[in-house]
Amino acid sequence: MGASAFRISFLSWLNRMVTLQPATVTVPDLRINAERMRADFETLSQIGETPEGGVQRLALSSEDLLARAWFADRIEEAGLILHDDDAGNLSGILASKNPTAKTLLVGSHLDTVPNGGRYDGAIGVLAALECARTIREAGIELPVHLEVIDFTDDEGCWRSLFGVRALAGMLTPEDINDARNDNGPFRAALVRAGIEPRNVFRAGRDPQTLMGYLELHIEQSERLERSGTTIGVVTGIVGRSNYRITFHGQAAHSGSTEMSRRRDALAGAALFITRAHELTRERFAEGIFNCGNVEVEPGAFNVVPSLARAKIQLRHVNTRLLREMEAAMFELAEACAVANSLTIEIEHMGGTEAADMCPEVIDLIETTCTRLGLSHQRLISYSGHAAQITSNLIPSGMIFIPSVDGISHNPREFSRWEDVVSGAQVLLHTILAWAQRAG
Numbered sequence: 404m405g406a407s408a409f410r411i412s413f414l415s416w417l418n419r420m421v422t423l424q425p426a427t428v429t430v431p432d433l434r435i436n437a438e439r440m441r442a443d444f445e446t447l448s449q450i451g452e453t454p455e456g457g458v459q460r461l462a463l464s465s466e467d468l469l470a471r472a473w474f475a476d477r478i479e480e481a482g483l484i485l486h487d488d489d490a491g492n493l494s495g496i497l498a499s500k501n502p503t504a505k506t507l508l509v510g511s512h513l514d515t516v517p518n519g520g521r522y523d524g525a526i527g528v529l530a531a532l533e534c535a536r537t538i539r540e541a542g543i544e545l546p547v548h549l550e551v552i553d554f555t556d557d558e559g560c561w562r563s564l565f566g567v568r569a570l571a572g573m574l575t576p577e578d579i580n581d582a583r584n585d586n587g588p589f590r591a592a593l594v595r596a597g598i599e600p601r602n603v604f605r606a607g608r609d610p611q612t613l614m615g616y617l618e619l620h621i622e623q624s625e626r627l628e629r630s631g632t633t634i635g636v637v638t639g640i641v642g643r644s645n646y647r648i649t650f651h652g653q654a655a656h657s658g659s660t661e662m663s664r665r666r667d668a669l670a671g672a673a674l675f676i677t678r679a680h681e682l683t684r685e686r687f688a689e690g691i692f693n694c695g696n697v698e699v700e701p702g703a704f705n706v707v708p709s710l711a712r713a714k715i716q717l718r719h720v721n722t723r724l725l726r727e728m729e730a731a732m733f734e735l736a737e738a739c740a741v742a743n744s745l746t747i748e749i750e751h752m753g754g755t756e757a758a759d760m761c762p763e764v765i766d767l768i769e770t771t772c773t774r775l776g777l778s779h780q781r782l783i784s785y786s787g788h789a790a791q792i793t794s795n796l797i798p799s800g801m802i803f804i805p806s807v808d809g810i811s812h813n814p815r816e817f818s819r820w821e822d823v824v825s826g827a828q829v830l831l832h833t834i835l836a837w838a839q840r841a842g
């Protein structure tokens with residue numbers, strides 16, 4: 404070899420090394436099998452299908468159990484290891500050759516709300532399954548165990564985010580106590596599904612054995628569609644606080660009591676609700692206020708209301724601002740009560756804390772989108788998801804795809820199939836990139 408030939412081959416070697424350098428942290432050009440995932444989606448959509456074209460698979464119902472049985476068959480057919488824990492979370496595991504490897508959890512939920520849609524939860528589980536199948540068929544050996552998971556009762560038919568809270572070791576005896584609230588005999592439903600209520604606490608996993616959690620989900624609002632963006636990279640999930648605010652006044656004759664002398668509880672509540680909407684828009688741009696119900700007593704044409712009980716919910720992605728919102732609402736309720744000569748009573752009715760997604764995982768998803776040539780934007784999630792629980796323990800991330808017209812929890816829920824496929828591609832390559840970091 405002449406000197407110049409050597410120099411050319413050395414330069415091309417050097418060039419390859421330079422270009423190969425990133426290749427050690429990038430991944431093969433792999434594609435999921437979109438037709439197979441579509442066939443799965445069509446079959447799953449028939450389990451619990453409703454006349455309006457939606458799906459109803461309430462957690463632990465016959466339809467949910469049928470969907471799980473179908474999913475278990477797909478797991479075994481794909482050559483994954485079938486696993487279910489004491490809280491009924493159902494998994495398919497693509498095991499690493501390294502038995503001490505950590506586990507990367509990827510999934511969502513197969514249960515739905517009453518009269519729900521076909522995409523919420525389902526596409527996250529099916530895409531995770533399709534990613535595991537694709538990786539296995541390509542003969543790629545991951546340095547982590549990949550666990551595709553369907554969480555029990557994500558939608559809260561019985562207990563909101565039950566399965567993932569069990570996995571996170573966050574369940575309390577209260578959670579399986581039927582007397583806790585009015586949503587029925589939960590224990591009996593667990594038993595019927597083959598889950599022993601006293602054992603659900605055993606489903607807790609040691610965070611040291613887990614690498615992280617990743618979920619693909621529909622956006623459920625219309626920000627992505629409006630901006631023409633394919634992928635939403637979730638930065639955080641809003642916290643939620645529920646309150647019951649009761650305005651107490653005095654019942655009186657509706658005709659003979661002067662307008663200026665009334666202690667009208669409903670007038671106070673109505674003023675509060677209107678001002679609370681304004682306050683949220685003006686002071687808490689990313690916050691949400693909702694009043695979902697007002698009970699009025701005594702509730703007659705000819706009696707000034709003596710009581711108005713408003714059920715309100717506040718949401719914010721920033722915990723500090725959620726607390727500020729709460730304080731501002733209490734102050735407002737007090738002022739509206741005073742203006743109408745009323746007294747108020749405020750009861751906290753539960754809620755969830757806001758959750759931040761892991762910054763490294765956010766970067767990883769964004770890098771993956773860029774590499775795949777898909778448009779992306781950062782988003783807050785205004786709906787609750789398993790990742791808000793897992794993020795307390797392990798690095799967590801979420802990928803959103805557009806919901807047409809933002810419609811969800813509705814039979815008309817729809818996402819374009821090409822977006823589902825793009826989301827699954829991002830999921831696949833984020834899994835591969837993340838798993839490589841363990842190697």
Ligand SMILES: [Zn+2]
Pocket residue numbers: 512523524557620
């Ligand atoms: Zn969901």
